[in-house]
Amino acid sequence: MAILSINIDRLRRDIDNLARFTRGPGPGVTRLTFSEEDRAARAYLRDQMEAIGLRVVELPPGIMIGRLESTTAGGPAVMAGSHIDSVLQGGRFDGIVGVAGALEVARVLVDNQVPIRNPYEVVILPEEEGTSFGAVLTGSKAWVGQLTSDRLGQMRRADGVTYLEAMERYGLPASGLDAHRLHRGRAKAFLELHIEQSVVLEEAAVQIGVVTTVTGIRGFDATLVGIANHAGATPMARRRDALAGAAQLMAELERFTPTLGAHTVCTVGQIACSPGARNVIPGEVRLSIDFRDIENLDVKWAKLASYLEEIATRRGLKLALGQVAGSEPVSLAPPLQDLLDGIVVRRGLSGMRMPSGAVHDAQIMASVTDVGMIFVPSREGRSHCPEEFTAPPDIERGANVLLDAVLALTSA
Ligand SMILES: [Zn+2]
Structure with missing residues (x-):
């Protein structure tokens, strides 16, 4: 034909x-x-x-x-x-x-x-x-x-x-x-x-x-906890600033993700800062993390997560990661x-x-x-x-x- x-x-x-x-x-x-x-x-x-x-x-x-x-x-x-x-x-x-x-x-x-x-x-x-x-x-x-x-x-x-x-x-x-x-x-x-x-x-x-x-997708809610404190009276070296920590976390996430694989992508799409005041050092930040790959998602995510925890610990912050969504x-x-x-x-x-x-x-x-x-x-x-x-x-x-x-x- x-x-x-x-x-x-x-x-x-x-x-x-x-x-x-x-x-x-x-x-x-x-x-x-x-x-x-x-x-x-x-x-x-x-x-x-x-x-x-x-x-x-x-x-x-x-x-x-x-x-x-x-x-x-x-x-x-x-x-x-x-x-x-x-x-x-x-x-x-x-x-x-x-x-x-x-x-x-x-x-x-x-x-x-x-x-x-x-x-x-x-x-x-x-x-x-x-x-x-x-x-x-x-x-x-x-x-x-x-x-x-x-x-x-x-x-x-x-x-x-x-x-x-x-x-x-x-x-x-x-x-x-x-x-x-x-x-x-x-x-x-x-x-x-x-x-x-x-x-x-x-x-x-x-x-x-x-x-x-x-x-495949893994969706997480990340909570970064520091110490809310006076923006004027707290010296820079004594801060546990959750938002500054989140900024570093996001920058490192962008740098580290491509090392996991050619098809690995990770996105922070939402961020909420508490208490969210001009004159208070942020005590808590919540982030959404969307992590995707075509294989070995859990192994790769574990590497990324432990790296993020290391960064948080270095800054004296507590990081909690909870999975909210996933597909294979x-x-x-x-x-x-x-x-x-x-x-x-x-x-x-x-x-x-x-x-x-x-x-x-x-x-x-x-x-x-x-x-x-x-x-x-x-x-x-x-x-x-x-x-x-x-x-x-x-x-x-x-x-x-x-x-x-x-x-x-x-x-x-
Ligand atoms: Zn379509």
């Missing part, structure tokens, strides 16, 4: 159209799960999928699926998709490239009457960003059973409405959650095309990233990495294997099926902002890799 390719004009039109479903005012895209904008975007996608003969269903916890039936015996579905929710004033490409790309792949299969042994499903996942209900990957986690109905009933958005209530108001009964859970065996594979959201591909001038591993690194299916690598070569593209520093639904889907993930370059690495941009030729190349992977998996 001649090489099939996606139609970038149709795909761009979808991306442009979906960008219009945003809560104004303000720049960028704001599309929150179960909002009016979300409903309108889903209606648009439903129309597009039904227009080419896909059977569209929506299931609790808010999953939308457009299914193209097998032309032969059937078997587990080959799924491709991503999310359509956004951060506040985010970009037009995050998640959308994967959804619109999966839709465009369906059009190519239908237009060319490609015989497929396995059904093909376009999958749209809700609440990936956690903007409304506070936790990332909520939709995929709930779908595979990692979040219970009880938990969804406790997760609230700012107006007090729980995930379950918002889902029911949208029209999906909470009672259907268990029945529609995604079990192992239902999918042959899940493929996600996504913008890279960093500068690795752009700086290497490489067109396609084949994701190997999604990074997830390796994506090696056979799918090989498949994607082969497609990149056959298409004459440049590609590289790389880990993902950001979390993605793909890592949750990996608990129930083989997962492959394709990255395309992000201009200047910008994402989660209105400036987020991926050039149409890059999207086209990524969607063609997705198409070839779907063709291989549905026909094999």
